[in-house]
Amino acid sequence: MKAFWKFFKLHLLSDVRNRRSIFWVVIFPVLLLVLLVLAFSNLGINGALNFRVILINEAGTSGFDFSNRIVDIVKSISFPSKNAVFTLIEMNPNQEDLAIKKVLYSDADILIVIPKDFDSSIARSVLLSKLNINFSPATLDVFYVPNRASSSLAEGMIEGLAGKINAFFAGTLGQKISPVVVKDQILGGIMSSPSYTDFVTPGILVIAPFTTGLLLVAPKLSFLRSNRVMRRYSSTPMNPASFFFGFTFSRVAIMVIQYIGLALFAVFVMQASVDVFSLDAFFYYLFSCAVYTAIGFAVGVAVSSAVAVSALSSVINLPLEFLAGIYFPLFNLPWYLKIFVYANPLWYATNAMREFLRVSQSPSPMWMNIFIPGLWFIISMSFALTKRAAERK
Amino acid sequence: MEKIVEVKGLRKKYGHFEALKGIDITLYKGEIFGFLGPNGAGKTTTVEILEGLRKPGEGEITFFSEKISGAIPPRVKEKIGVVLQETRFLDHLKVKEIIELFASFFKNAKSPEEIIKMVQIEEKADDYTDNLSGGQRQRLAIATALVNDPEIIFLDEPTVGLDPQSRESVWELIKMLKKEGKTIFLTTHYMEEAQALCDRISIIDRGKIIVSDTPKNLVRNYGGKSEIDFKCDPVPSQSIIDDLKLHVSVVDDHFRIETDNVTKILEVLVEWSKKFNLLITDISLVEPTLEDVFLSLTGRGLRD
Numbered sequence: 001m002k003a004f005w006k007f008f009k010l011h012l013l014s015d016v017r018n019r020r021s022i023f024w025v026v027i028f029p030v031l032l033l034v035l036l037v038l039a040f041s042n043l044g045i046n047g048a049l050n051f052r053v054i055l056i057n058e059a060g061t062s063g064f065d066f067s068n069r070i071v072d073i074v075k076s077i078s079f080p081s082k083n084a085v086f087t088l089i090e091m092n093p094n095q096e097d098l099a100i101k102k103v104l105y106s107d108a109d110i111l112i113v114i115p116k117d118f119d120s121s122i123a124r125s126v127l128l129s130k131l132n133i134n135f136s137p138a139t140l141d142v143f144y145v146p147n148r149a150s151s152s153l154a155e156g157m158i159e160g161l162a163g164k165i166n167a168f169f170a171g172t173l174g175q176k177i178s179p180v181v182v183k184d185q186i187l188g189g190i191m192s193s194p195s196y197t198d199f200v201t202p203g204i205l206v207i208a209p210f211t212t213g214l215l216l217v218a219p220k221l222s223f224l225r226s227n228r229v230m231r232r233y234s235s236t237p238m239n240p241a242s243f244f245f246g247f248t249f250s251r252v253a254i255m256v257i258q259y260i261g262l263a264l265f266a267v268f269v270m271q272a273s274v275d276v277f278s279l280d281a282f283f284y285y286l287f288s289c290a291v292y293t294a295i296g297f298a299v300g301v302a303v304s305s306a307v308a309v310s311a312l313s314s315v316i317n318l319p320l321e322f323l324a325g326i327y328f329p330l331f332n333l334p335w336y337l338k339i340f341v342y343a344n345p346l347w348y349a350t351n352a353m354r355e356f357l358r359v360s361q362s363p364s365p366m367w368m369n370i371f372i373p374g375l376w377f378i379i380s381m382s383f384a385l386t387k388r389a390a391e392r393k
Numbered sequence: 394m395e396k397i398v399e400v401k402g403l404r405k406k407y408g409h410f411e412a413l414k415g416i417d418i419t420l421y422k423g424e425i426f427g428f429l430g431p432n433g434a435g436k437t438t439t440v441e442i443l444e445g446l447r448k449p450g451e452g453e454i455t456f457f458s459e460k461i462s463g464a465i466p467p468r469v470k471e472k473i474g475v476v477l478q479e480t481r482f483l484d485h486l487k488v489k490e491i492i493e494l495f496a497s498f499f500k501n502a503k504s505p506e507e508i509i510k511m512v513q514i515e516e517k518a519d520d521y522t523d524n525l526s527g528g529q530r531q532r533l534a535i536a537t538a539l540v541n542d543p544e545i546i547f548l549d550e551p552t553v554g555l556d557p558q559s560r561e562s563v564w565e566l567i568k569m570l571k572k573e574g575k576t577i578f579l580t581t582h583y584m585e586e587a588q589a590l591c592d593r594i595s596i597i598d599r600g601k602i603i604v605s606d607t608p609k610n611l612v613r614n615y616g617g618k619s620e621i622d623f624k625c626d627p628v629p630s631q632s633i634i635d636d637l638k639l640h641v642s643v644v645d646d647h648f649r650i651e652t653d654n655v656t657k658i659l660e661v662l663v664e665w666s667k668k669f670n671l672l673i674t675d676i677s678l679v680e681p682t683l684e685d686v687f688l689s690l691t692g693r694g695l696r697d
Contacts, residue, residue, distance in 0.1 A: 006497040010486055017485035227481035232537070235444045235475040237467035238498035
C-alpha cells in the first residue's frame with residue numbers, strides 16, 4: 001500500500017509539474033472546445049445529402065392507387081435516380097418493429113408508414129371537401145429521432161413532400177385542400193434541440209481523456225521501459241500491482257480533473273445545456289478512462305522509442321477521433337468507413353455521453369456502448385500484459 | 394569466508410541460442426567481485442538472473458545460504474541492491490522524492506536523509522533529478538540501491554559515460570561501501586576500474602566462465618610480459634647492446650626489453666649504462682593488463 005501511494009503521488013506530481021503535460025491535458029481541450037464552437041456553431045449544411053428511408057406500405061393492396069403514387073414519388077427521388085436524396089429500403093408491414101429499431105440505432109434515418117386506411121382516407125377527404133364538409137386528412141406515419149441531425153433533416157423533407165402532394169391535389173381539384181398530413185412518431189427521448197456547444201461538449205469529454213490515455217500513459221510507459229526504470233523497479237521486492245494501480249490511478253485522477261474542469265467550463269463559460277452532474281455520465285466517463293488507459297498501456301508496450309510511440313499514437317488517434325462523430329454528425333458514410341465507425345470505441349463513448357448528458361439519444365444501443373469499448377479494454381490489456389510477460393522471460 | 398551468493402551450473406536458453414552454458418560463481422562476504430566479458434558473452438543475462446529480472450534456466454542459485462528455485466523471490470530482493478547501467482528517473486521529481494519512492498518498496502528502509510548523506514548529495518536533495526550532473530545522477534542511482542541497507546549490491550557498468558572526476562568519486566563511494574562490509578558484484582568494461590576495485594574477477598566468454606582469480610594473479614599468469622622502453626645517450630652500438638645478453642628490440646627511436654622480472658632487468662640496465670658510460674633517458678614501463686589477459690585467453694579484445 002505504501003508503494004501504491006508513492007507511485008500514485010509521484011506520477012501525479014511528475015505530470016502536474018510538467019508544463020507541457022498541463023497544456024495538452026488541461027488547456028488544449030478547453031481551447032479545442034472554444035475554437036470548435038467559434039468556428040462551427042453557425043455552420044450550414046452544404047453538398048449532396050442522401051438519407052436512408054424505410055418505407056412500409058400497409059395500404060398497398062387497397063382498390064385506390066394513392067398510396068402507390070406516394071411510393072412512386074419517393075422512388076423518383078431515391079437512388080439510383082438522378083439527384084436522389086433518398087436511399088429507399090422497402091419493407092413489409094410485419095417488419096415495422098425491425099424498421100423502428102433500424103431508425104433508432106442509425107441503420108436508417110427515417111421510417112414512413114403508409115397506413116392501411118390511407119387510400120380510403122384520401123378518397124373520403126377529396127369527396128367531403130367537394131361537398132364542403134369537414135374531414136380528417138389521411139396520415140403518413142413518420143418515425144424519426146429528433147435529436148439526430150440526419151433523422152431530423154429527413155423528417156423535414158418528408159414534410160415538404162407531403163406539402164407537394166397536397167399542392168398536387170389542390171391544383172387538380174381547384175380548391176384549397178390538404179388531404180395528407182404527416183404524423184410524427186418520435187423515437188428515443190424527447191430532448192431539446194442541441195446547440196453546437198451542447199453537441200460538441202460530450203465529444204470533448206471523450207477526446208480529452210482519450211488524449212490523456214495516449215499522451216500520459218503510452219509515452220510515459222515507453223520512457224520507463226526504454227530507460228530501464230521498470231527493470232529497476234522489478235529488481236526490488238515491490239509488488240507489480242502497486243506500480244500498475246498507482247500509475248493507473250494517477251492517470252485516472254488527471255482524467256477526473258479534466259472532466260470537472262471541462263464540464264464546468266462548458267456549462268458556466270460556454271453556456272452549454274448539458275447535464276454535467278449526471279451520475280450516469282460520470283460513471284461512464286470513469287469506465288472510458290479505464291478503456292483509454294488500457295489503450296495507452298498497449299501502445300506503450302507495443303513500441304519502445306519515443307518517436308515510435310508518438311507515431312503510433314497519431315495513427316490511432318486521428319482516425320478514431322474523426323470517425324467518432326465528435327465534431328460533426330456522421331451519416332452518408334461509405335460502407336468501408338462504417339466498419340471503422342462501428343469498431344470505434346470513441347463513437348460509442350460519444351453516443352453514450354450525449355445520451356447521459358441529455359444532449360441526444362444514442363444512435364447505438366447502450367449495451368453496445370459498453371460492450372465495444374469493453375472489448376477494446378480487454379484486448380488492449382491482454383496485449384500489454386502478454387507482451388510484458390514475454391519481455392521478462 | 395561466508396558465502397553470500399553461490400551459482401552452480403547456471404544455464405539459460407533464448408530459443409535455440411544458449412546464452413549461458415553452465416556457469417559457476419561464488420561471492421564471499423565483503424568482497425568486490427568483478428564480472429568481465431565482451432558484449433554478448435552472457436554477462437548481462439547472468440546479472441539479470443541474479444538481480445531477479447530474468448528467470449534462470451537450469452542450475453542452482455543460493456543466496457544467503459538459501460537455495461532459490463525459479464525467479465529470485467521478494468524476500469531475497471529485500472537484501473539486495475541494484476544499480477543498472479545509465480539509470481534514468483522520472484522527470485520533474487526531486488532527489489529526495491526518488492529516494493522516498495524506492496524506500497517505500499522495502500519493509501525495512503533507511504531514512505532518505507541518512508542515504509542522501511551517505512552518498513554525499515545533501516546539497517542536491519531538493520533539486521529535480523533533471524538538473525543533476527552525470528556523476529550526481531549515478532550517486533543517486535547508488536543511493537536508491539542502498540535504501541534497504543543491502544548485503545550485496547549489483548553494480549552494472551556504474552561509471553559508463555562519466556568524466557574522470559565523476560568516475561573517481563564513484564570509485565571512492567564503492568570503496569566506502571566495501572569498507573562498510575557490503576559485498577559488491579561489479580560488471581565493467583573498464584579494465585583499470587576492475588583492476589583498481591576488484592578483489593576477484595571472473596571473465597565470461599560465449600556463455601562460459603573462462604577464468605577466475607585475483608586481478609594480480611590473472612595478469613601474472615595470463616597477461617604476458619612487461620615491456621621496458623628506453624633511450625640512450627649516446628646511442629649505443631650493436632656490440633654494446635649485445636653486451637646486455639638480453640633480447641633487445643628497436644621500436645621507432647627507442648629500445649624495448651620484454652621481461653617477467655622488471656626489478657632484475659632494471660638493475661642490469663643500471664650496471665650496463667655505468668659500464669659503457671651511457672645516459673638512459675625516457676625510460677618507461679608498460680605492464681600487462683586484464684585486456685591482455687582476455688586477449689591471450691580468447692584471441693579477441695574485450696570490446697570486440
